[in-house]
Amino acid sequence: MKKKICLFGASGLLGSEFKKIFEAQNLNFIAPKSNEVSLLKHDKVLDYLKTEKPDLIVNCAAYTAVDKAETNKEICFKLNAEAVQNLVKAGIPLINFSTEYVFNAPADLEIPEDYPRDPQSVYGKSKAKGEEALEASDIDWWNIRTSWLWSEGSNNFVSTIQRLSEKYDEIKIIDDQIGRPTYAPELAAFVVKNFILTQIPRSTDALEIRSRDQVPKRGHYHLQNSGTPVSWAGFAQYFLNQTGWHGKIKKISSVEYGAAAARPKNSVLKNTKLEIGLGDWKKPI
Numbered sequence: 024m025k026k027k028i029c030l031f032g033a034s035g036l037l038g039s040e041f042k043k044i045f046e047a048q049n050l051n052f053i054a055p056k057s058n059e060v061s062l063l064k065h066d067k068v069l070d071y072l073k074t075e076k077p078d079l080i081v082n083c084a085a086y087t088a089v090d091k092a093e094t095n096k097e098i099c100f101k102l103n104a105e106a107v108q109n110l111v112k113a114g115i116p117l118i119n120f121s122t123e124y125v126f127n128a129p130a131d132l133e134i135p136e137d138y139p140r141d142p143q144s145v146y147g148k149s150k151a152k153g154e155e156a157l158e159a160s161d162i163d164w165w166n167i168r169t170s171w172l173w174s175e176g177s178n179n180f181v182s183t184i185q186r187l188s189e190k191y192d193e194i195k196i197i198d199d200q201i202g203r204p205t206y207a208p209e210l211a212a213f214v215v216k217n218f219i220l221t222q223i224p225r226s227t228d229a230l231e232i233r234s235r236d237q238v239p240k241r242g243h244y245h246l247q248n249s250g251t252p253v254s255w256a257g258f259a260q261y262f263l264n265q266t267g268w269h270g271k272i273k274k275i276s277s278v279e280y281g282a283a284a285a286r287p288k289n290s291v292l293k294n295t296k297l298e299i300g301l302g303d304w305k306k307p308i
C-alpha cells in the first residue's frame with residue numbers, strides 16, 4: 024500500500040508547488056481545501072485525519088498577511104499557533120513551515136537554527152507559538168524556517184514589483200532589511216527529496232527500510248536560497264534588470280515605508296544541519 028501524504032494549504036504560494044510535485048511524481052496524497060477541512064475546526068480536522076490515516080502531514084496553511092495580523096491578532100494566532108497545537112494531537116509525523124520573523128537578530132549574523140526566538144510582530148509571535156507546540160509534542164516533526172518566498176505564478180514580492188514596473192518609472196523599495204529570497208518551487212522540490220521521499224518511498228518496502236536512516240532528525244531547519252544577502256531594493260533591482268526595465272528604484276527605509284508590522288532587519292538564515300541546502304538566489308532552478 025502506498026504511503027499517504029496530507030497536504031494543508033495547497034492553494035497557497037508554497038503549498039501549490041508541493042501539489043504540482045506530488046502530482047508529477049504520482050505520490051499518494053490528499054489536499055483538502057480550506058472550505059472542506061478548515062484547520063480552525065479542531066474536532067473536524069482530527070476526525071478527518073482519523074478517517075484518512077495519512078502517514079505524513081505537510082502543513083503549508085498559515086495566516087500570512089503580516090500587516091493585517093497586527094489588527095487581526097485572534098485569527099492569526101488561531102491558524103498559526105492553535106491549529107498547529109491541534110494538528111500534533113493527531114500523532115502523525117508533521118512537516119511544518121515557519122519564518123525568520125520569529126527572530127530579532129543583529130545585522131551581520133547568519134541566524135542558526137538554535138538562535139533564541141524574539142518575535143517582534145503578531146505574525147512572528149503566532150508562528151513562534153506554533154513552533155513551541157511542535158517542541159512540546161512527542162511526534163516526529165520538522166519545522167522548516169524559510170524567508171522571502173517567491174514564484175512566477177502567485178501574488179508575491181516579485182509579481183508586485185513586476186506589475187509596478189509596468190506602470191511606473193520609479194518604484195520606492197525598502198533598503199534596510201537584509202535577507203535572501205527563496206524560490207518556492209526549489210524549496211518544495213528540496214523538501215520532497217530530502218524530507219518526504221526519505222520516509223514516503225514510492226515503491227517497495229525494501230526501499231523504505233533502506234531510506235529510513237536518511238530521514239533528517241526531528242527539529243528546526245533553515246532553508247533559504249544561498250548567495251550574497253541582499254536588501255528588498257537590491258533584489259528588486261536584480262530582478263528588474265533582467266526584464267530590461269529602465270526605471271529607477273528609490274531606496275527607502277522601513278520607517279519611511281511605514282508598514283503596520285515590524286519586520287526583522289536581518290532575515291539571513293544559516294543552515295547548520297543539512298550537508299547541502301538550496302542554491303544561489305540569483306540562479307533559481
Ligand SMILES: NC(=O)c1ccc[n+]([C@@H]2O[C@H](COP(=O)([O-])OP(=O)(O)OC[C@H]3O[C@@H](n4cnc5c(N)ncnc54)[C@H](OP(=O)(O)O)[C@@H]3O)[C@@H](O)[C@H]2O)c1
Nearest residue numbers: 032034035036037057061062084085087120122169170172
Ligand atoms: N510567503 C513567504 O514569504 C513566507 C516566508 C517565510 C515563511 N513562510 C511560511 O511558509 C508557509 C507557506 O506560506 P505561503 O506564503 O505559501 O502562504 P499563503 O500563500 O498565504 O497560503 C496560505 C494557505 O493557507 C490556507 N488556509 C488559510 N486559512 C485556512 C484554514 N482555516 N484552514 C486550512 N487552510 C487555510 C490558504 O487556503 P485558502 O486559499 O483556501 O484560504 C492557503 O492555501 C507558511 O507557514 C508561512 O508562514 C512564508
